[in-house]
Amino acid sequence: MTEPTAGAAGPPGAPGIRSARRRYVTLCALLWLPPGLGMASMVLLFSERGMSVAAIAGLFAVHSLTVAALELPTGGLSDVLGRRPVLAVAGVLNVVASVLLGLGGTAWVLTAGMVLMGAARALSSGTAEAWYVDTVHECSGPDAELRIGLARGGSATSAALAAGILLGGALPWLLGLGAEPGARLSAATGGVVLPLAVPLLLGAVVRVVFVCYVLAVLREPPRPPATVRAVVSGVPATVMDGLRLGGRDALVRRVLLSAAAAGSALAAVELLVPGRTAQVTGAPDSGAMVYAALSCAGFLCSGAGSHLAPFTARLAGSGERAVLTGLGTGAAGLLLLGITAASGHPAATAFAIAGFCLVYLGLGAASPNENELLHRRVSSAGRATALSVQSLAQQLVGALTGLAVGVLRPGPLPWLLTGAVLLAGALLWLRPAGGRTVRATAVQSEAGPLSAAASAEDRTPRKTRPAPRPTVE
Structure with missing residues (x-):
């Protein structure tokens, strides 16, 4: 059986395999850099906002329960509506969640942010990978090689998390050197933006880039028009x-x-x-x-x-x-x-x-x-x-x-x-x-x-x- 070439093209408008790999790797990096940015500072930020350890544990439990409740329905939604719109909605929800978590000062605002972040996580879970596999199959058939692209996506995810956690840990520390940069930031924003909130807000910016990238470059095979009744059933x-x-x-x-x-x-x-x-x-x-x-x-x-x-x-x-x-x-x-x-x-x-x-x-x-x-x-x-x-x-x-x-x-x-x-x-x-x-x-x-x-x-x-x-x- 002849192996498909790496740059094989599928239907008009579909990217070749190499192009699909590059886009998938970029998607993985943009998707996982913001969680890495917030990983090092989120708990400390919540503590700075006056939340107790038990309350912080409750916030993370809200996130986990939201993901678990929506994981399967959102996967089905991606299969019915398509990968591109679901990824775009996930990015928008993540932008709003990052802003709420970075600026929120009350338990209700932070809870809303964790719910939105959990919903976005459920929407994006497996969707980018499904897009990549669909695209490769559309280009070269069901026997096309998948492992290289999946491996590169996994490497990009891990690299983005590693870079994010280093940058997210360093930014508040740098802003807090001598207490002057951090004090200026807090004073300029009326105390709303703390140094510990900067990684989350930077993550919101990255997620805006993610949404723009999804809408600009992701192409997928056309699907039949989905009515509300078709989606629900x-x-x-x-x-x-x-x-x-x-x-x-x-x-x-x-x-x-x-x-x-x-x-x-x-x-x-x-x-x-x-x-x-x-x-x-x-x-x-x-x-x-x-x-x-x-x-x-x-x-x-x-x-x-x-x-x-x-x-x-x-x-x-x-x-x-x-x-x-x-x-x-x-x-x-x-x-x-x-x-x-x-x-x-x-x-x-x-x-x-x-x-x-x-x-x-x-x-x-x-x-x-x-x-x-x-x-x-x-x-x-x-x-x-x-x-x-x-x-x-x-x-x-x-x-x-x-x-x-x-x-x-x-x-x-x-x-x-x-x-x-x-x-x-x-x-x-x-x-x-x-x-x-x-x-x-x-x-x-x-x-x-x-x-x-x-x-x-x-x-x-x-x-x-x-x-x-x-x-x-």
């Missing part, structure tokens, strides 16, 4: 198709379970590592600074893992074995964090840092390979919904893990338990997920549009089905 049907596919397709089920295992690992890291850094440095302030630097290193490792995903697949022999390798690497990192949890020796600290980096490196390498396998099992009619189901699995299991880890005694046990969960997710990929030809064909009529691609692939004779291999540029 189409979204629930698409959501149900996504849930059914996870129950009927073995490979999709593995992807969802692996995402859940990754969510468990990330929840443990985000909950337990800040306390360990404060314990090592001896003070909360210095511990927070070290954690910010460590988080930046983690995002860079995740980006490196995503960049190496095609090489990992080539070295392991298939995308499935690459997922096994990546998740296994992450589990090894959690094991290192566990066996060093009770020791304050400098060597133990070095091993713990190595374990932290291994977690992000392994998850970064696994994600593009998982998603390429997922995209080969779903059609465009339900792609964003399938990604939303994947994201929901990760978030829900992450939330449950956070609750469980919170009641366990600090020490090796929480790390070892979450490491076992991630290792179990890796072991799911020991055996190939093939051999479902008869079952996939049998359920096609009741599974809906999401399983159409999987059923069509399973009806292909085994001799002529293309091998899952990466394409080298």
